[in-house]
Amino acid sequence: MYGWIWRRLPGPAGVKAVTALVLVLGVIALLLFVVFPWLEPMLPFNQVSVN
Numbered sequence: 001m002y003g004w005i006w007r008r009l010p011g012p013a014g015v016k017a018v019t020a021l022v023l024v025l026g027v028i029a030l031l032l033f034v035v036f037p038w039l040e041p042m043l044p045f046n047q048v049s050v051n
Contacts, residue, residue, distance in 0.1 A: 005020070005023075006020070
């Protein structure tokens with residue numbers, strides 16, 4: 001999969017590396033700011049009680 005992405009990125013190796021880094025940072029930002037906040041209320045970790 002990573003080889004397929006690397007071959008599809010435009011430019012020489014340096015440009016590909018920067019583009020790949022930007023893509024990885026974009027995916028991380030999407031996860032942190034959209035996916036995880038949406039998923040957090042559905043996780044059972046907030047329902048901790050000691051009787």
